[in-house]
Amino acid sequence: IAGITQAPTSQILAAGRRMTLRCTQDMRHNAMYWYRQDLGLGLRLIHYSNTAGTTGKGEVPDGYSVSRANTDDFPLTLASAVPSQTSVYFCASSDSSETSGVNEQFFGPGTRLTVL
Amino acid sequence: GQNIDQPTEMTATEGAIVQINCTYQTSGFNGLFWYQQHAGEAPTFLSYNVLDGLEEKGRFSSFLSRSKGYSYLLLKELQMKDSASYLCAVTDGDYKLSFGAGTTVTVRA
Numbered sequence: 001i002a003g004i005t006q007a008p009t010s011q012i013l014a015a016g017r018r019m020t021l022r023c024t025q026d027m028r029h030n031a032m033y034w035y036r037q038d039l040g041l042g043l044r045l046i047h048y049s050n051t052a053g054t055t056g057k058g059e060v061p062d063g064y065s066v067s068r069a070n071t072d073d074f075p076l077t078l079a080s081a082v083p084s085q086t087s088v089y090f091c092a093s094s095d096s097s098e099t100s101g102v103n104e105q106f107f108g109p110g111t112r113l114t115v116l
Numbered sequence: 117g118q119n120i121d122q123p124t125e126m127t128a129t130e131g132a133i134v135q136i137n138c139t140y141q142t143s144g145f146n147g148l149f150w151y152q153q154h155a156g157e158a159p160t161f162l163s164y165n166v167l168d169g170l171e172e173k174g175r176f177s178s179f180l181s182r183s184k185g186y187s188y189l190l191l192k193e194l195q196m197k198d199s200a201s202y203l204c205a206v207t208d209g210d211y212k213l214s215f216g217a218g219t220t221v222t223v224r225a
Contacts, residue, residue, distance in 0.1 A: 031211060042203065042217040043159070050211070058212070090158060096211040103211055104149060107158035 002026065006091050006108040013081050013115050021076045021111050023091030031096040032074040033105065034058075034066060036087040043090065049074055050096060081115045088112050118142045118214035122204050127222045128194055136189045136219045138204035149213065150178050150189045151203040159203055163189070191221070199223045 004025040013019050025032065034046040035058075045058030049068040063085060065077045074093075078085055089112075092105040119141040128134040140148070147166040151159035165171055165180035165187060177190040191198055201218040208214070 033212070035215075040217060043205075043213075043215040045212060045214070048212060059214075094211065102147075102164045103207075104161040104164060105213060107160070109158050 004091060004093055004106055004108040006089075006111050008111060009109070010112040011114070013078075013113065015082055015115055016080050019078045019081055019113070021078075021089055021091075021113070023074045023076070023108055024072050025074075025091075025093045025106075025108075026072065027093060027095070027106065028071060029093035029095045029106070030071065031094045032068065033092040033094075034064070034074070034076045035090045035092065036060065036085075037090060037110075038087050046076065046089075081113075083115045086113060086115045118206055118208075120204055120206060120214060120216035122202075122216040122219045124217070125220045125222070127224060130194055130196060130223055130225050132194050134191045134194060134221060136191070136202050136204075136221070138187045138189070138216060140185050140187070140204070140206050140216075142185075142206050142208065142214070144208035144210075145182065145206060146209045146211070147207045148178075148180055148187050149205040149207065150176075150187075151205065153201045153203060153218070155200070162202075194223045196223050196225070 007022045033048045035043040047066040049055045091108040094105045122138045150162040153159040163178040175192045203218045204216040205213040
C-alpha cells in the first residue's frame with residue numbers, strides 16, 4: 001500500500017451498535033488524526049495522536065475513542081453509535097518532526113457512516 | 117479557540133480568475149494551509165503560508181497577512197477541473213489543524 005488507507009469505505013449501522021473505523025498509513029508519519037466532515041460545518045477534529053502510545057482530544061471527542069499501539073495504525077471506535085454520528089470520517093497523518101518543514105496532513109479516502 | 121471564515125460558494129467562468137478569502141481569529145498561529153477537495157474525495161494539500169506575503173505555485177497563489185488575520189487563495193486561468201471545495205485551515209503550535217467550512221467553487225464554460 002502507498003499512503004493512507006481507511007476501511008470500510010461505507011457502512012450502515014444500527015443505533016447502539018459498536019463500530020471501529022480502521023486507518024493505516026505506510027509513510028512512517030508520527031502524527032495521526034481523525035476528523036468528521038458534515039455539510040456546512042467543515043472538517044472537525046475528533047481525536048489525534050502526536051506519536052505512538054499517546055492520544056489527545058480534539059474539538060468533538062464525545063462518543064469516540066482511539067488508540068495508537070504502533071506508528072501505522074490509528075483506529076477510531078464508536079462504543080454505542082447514535083444517529084448524530086452519521087458523517088464522513090477522514091483519517092489523516094503528518095510528519096510533525098522539527099526538521100520536516102511544512103508538515104502538511106495527508107488524508108485517507110474517507111469512510112461514509114450512516115447510523116439509523 | 118479558532119474562528120475561521122470563508123465564503124460558502126463562488127462561481128466563475130472558465131479561463132477567469134477567482135480569489136477566495138479567508139479570515140481567522142485564533143488563540144495560536146503556526147501557519148495557514150489551503151486544501152482542495154473534489155466532491156466525494158479526500159482533501160489534498162495546495163499551499164502553506166507562515167510568513168506574510170505571496171506564495172505562487174503554478175496557477176494557484178496564496179497570500180497571508182498575519183497582522184490582519186487574513187489570507188486568500190488565487191486561482192488563475194480557471195479550468196473545469198478546478199470545480200471543487202477549497203478549505204482554509206490554521207495550525208497552532210501543536211500541529212493540529214482547525215478548518216473553515218470550505219468554499220465551493222463552480223467553474224462554468
